[in-house]
Amino acid sequence: MPQTPHLERHFTAGETVRDIVIGMSDGLTVPFALAAGLSGAVSSPAIIVTAGLAEIAAGSIAMGLGGYLAARSDAEHYASERRREQQEIKEKTEAENAEVRDVFTSYGLTEVESAPIVEALSKRPQDWIDFMMRFELGLEEPDPKRALTSTDAGSSGVRGME
Numbered sequence: 001m002p003q004t005p006h007l008e009r010h011f012t013a014g015e016t017v018r019d020i021v022i023g024m025s026d027g028l029t030v031p032f033a034l035a036a037g038l039s040g041a042v043s044s045p046a047i048i049v050t051a052g053l054a055e056i057a058a059g060s061i062a063m064g065l066g067g068y069l070a071a072r073s074d075a076e077h078y079a080s081e082r083r084r085e086q087q088e089i090k091e092k093t094e095a096e097n098a099e100v101r102d103v104f105t106s107y108g109l110t111e112v113e114s115a116p117i118v119e120a121l122s123k124r125p126q127d128w129i130d131f132m133m134r135f136e137l138g139l140e141e142p143d144p145k146r147a148l149t150s151t152d153a154g155s156s157g158v159r160g161m162e
Contacts, residue, residue, distance in 0.1 A: 023063050031055050074142045081139060085132045089125060096132065097122060103135045 031052045038048045089096050097118050104114035121128040133139050 027056070027059060027063070030059055071142065078133075078139055078142055081137055082129060082133060085129050085137075086125075089128055089132075093122070096128075099136055100128075100131065103131075 034055050035048050035052050038051055042048060085096075100118045100121060101111055101114050104117060105111065121131055133141070
């Protein structure tokens with residue numbers, strides 16, 4: 001009996017969706033709140049519209065800059081932790097080996113079962129660092145283009161829908 005290949009499709013645009021949701025939430029709430037507040041205090045519709053447009057422009061800049069800085073901070077944090085792990089693997093090899101064993105023990109493997117994996121990782125330093133970044137620190141390498149796409153979603157992509 002022929003078998004169909006197992007294809008997995010996973011949603012991978014979580015960060016972009018987050019940017020859009022946050023941008024839309026902020027982008028729609030603040031101008032309406034500003035317009036509602038001004039409508040009770042000012043009788044000129046032109047002033048209310050101008051203030052709303054000014055808030056949209058200022059909010060676009062703030063959201064874009066905030067998204068850019070957050071993504072850049074994530075990338076800098078990841079790079080810093082990666083350098084630290086690299087140094088620890090060189091200088092504290094036994095302690096790092098023990099940390100790898102601890103990770104596998106937390107998944108139910110015995111020390112004997114994890115020993116060959118620890119040995120194999122210790123022969124491949126880059127893979128070892130990748131493993132420690134993901135399973136010890138819980139960090140994934142950020143997309144290098146994230147800062148720019150976050151800026152786009154925060155400023156023009158999301159705010160442009162208002």
